[in-house]
Amino acid sequence: xxxxxxxxxxxxxxxxxxxxxxxxxxxxxxxxxxxxxxxxxxxxxxxxxxxxxxxxxxxxxxxxxxxxxxxxxxxxxxxxxxxxxxxxxxxxxxxxxxxxxxxxxxxxxxxxxxxxxxxxxxxxxxxxxxxxxxxxxxxxxxxxxxxxxxxxxxxxxxxxxxxxxxxxxx
Amino acid sequence: xxxxxxxxxxxxxxxxxxxxxxxxxxxxxxxxxxxxxxxxxxxxxxxxxxxxxxxxxxxxxxxxxxxxxxxxxxxxxxxxxxxxxxxxxxxxxxxxxxxxxxxxxxxxxxxxxxxxxxxxxxxxxxxxxxxxxxxxxxxxxxxxxxxxxxxxxxxxxxxxx
Numbered sequence: 284x285x286x287x288x289x290x291x292x293x294x295x296x297x298x299x300x301x302x303x304x305x306x307x308x309x310x311x312x313x314x315x316x317x318x319x320x321x322x323x324x325x326x327x328x329x330x331x332x333x334x335x336x337x338x339x340x341x342x343x344x345x346x347x348x349x350x351x352x353x354x355x356x357x358x359x360x361x362x363x364x365x366x367x368x369x370x371x372x373x374x375x376x377x378x379x380x381x382x383x384x385x386x387x388x389x390x391x392x393x394x395x396x397x398x399x400x401x402x403x404x405x406x407x408x409x410x411x412x413x414x415x416x417x418x419x420x421x422x423x424x425x426x427x428x429x430x431x432x433x434x435x436x437x438x439x440x441x442x443x444x445x446x447x448x449x450x451x452x453x
Numbered sequence: 454x455x456x457x458x459x460x461x462x463x464x465x466x467x468x469x470x471x472x473x474x475x476x477x478x479x480x481x482x483x484x485x486x487x488x489x490x491x492x493x494x495x496x497x498x499x500x501x502x503x504x505x506x507x508x509x510x511x512x513x514x515x516x517x518x519x520x521x522x523x524x525x526x527x528x529x530x531x532x533x534x535x536x537x538x539x540x541x542x543x544x545x546x547x548x549x550x551x552x553x554x555x556x557x558x559x560x561x562x563x564x565x566x567x568x569x570x571x572x573x574x575x576x577x578x579x580x581x582x583x584x585x586x587x588x589x590x591x592x593x594x595x596x597x598x599x600x601x602x603x604x605x606x607x608x609x610x611x612x613x614x
Contacts, residue, residue, distance in 0.1 A: 294480055299470040303470075320479045375468055388466060
């Protein structure tokens with residue numbers, strides 16, 4: 284198993300990105316915490332899993348995404364969509380001191396939530412993880428062109444939705 | 454593909470970090486989950502004896518409980534058999550080996566029925582043969598009895614016309 288200090292290093296290095304990605308996918312703090320905890324438990328139980336991995340961050344982001352997809356599937360049979368939408372959306376963005384900035388971040392979180400899951404994940408990985416389309420395509424196991432087009436569709440929707448507020452704040 | 458201003462503005466927004474208190478909790482639960490469970494210790498060259506020893510030692514409590522239940526069942530069964538045998542020898546039974554036969558019971562019942570039907574003869578000491586038919590009360594059959602003042606059912610109904 285990874286040594287205790289190795290687990291701590293993995294947490295400090297990757298937990299913020301993993302948590303934000305989980306929040307973007309689930310929009311629920313409790314679910315994101317569960318996904319994060321399950322991931323580190325899995326890491327502790329599988330000692331050598333990262334030995335032959337080139338990009339730790341990409342590998343762990345894929346774990347989070349797969350776990351989130353499993354969570355959605357399990358939940359689909361139990362929950363009505365209306366109940367899920369009625370819940371408070373947890374923002375993946377840090378709170379801002381400025382009220383205008385905070386309003387924009389809240390609107391962005393809401394607009395992200397309305398994107399289809401596959402577009403949302405790619406927008407998150409491209410914009411906030413700074414990953415290339417090639418890396419995103421490998422992580423999500425989709426063709427490169429698909430990754431690029433989904434990003435473009437997602438970004439266009441965000442632009443359309445947030446343009447008035449964005450122009451106002453510029 | 455060069456990012457435009459809008460993309461750059463979005464990318465500059467910082468992401469939310471997990472609450473600091475979670476770090477120790479998550480790492481603690483990960484460490485606890487990683488502690489391997491006690492393996493089943495079996496010799497490298499497992500003989501049947503060492504295998505059984507290992508299984509019985511590892512599952513000592515369930516095996517003890519199972520043995521206790523089995524012993525209780527055997528004990529209860531033996532006690533019940535002993536009580537039944539003891540009771541049969543001392544208590545008389547209505548239909549025991551020395552009791553009346555089934556034919557005697559039927560014959561007695563038959564004589565009681567006859568006595569009820571013919572109360573005058575019930576005091577007589579004349580024995581009734583076992584296979585004699587049960588006498589019926591005297592009189593006409595019910596189908597031939599005409600009610601008083603009533604219509605004879607065998608007569609045709611007079612028409613009103």
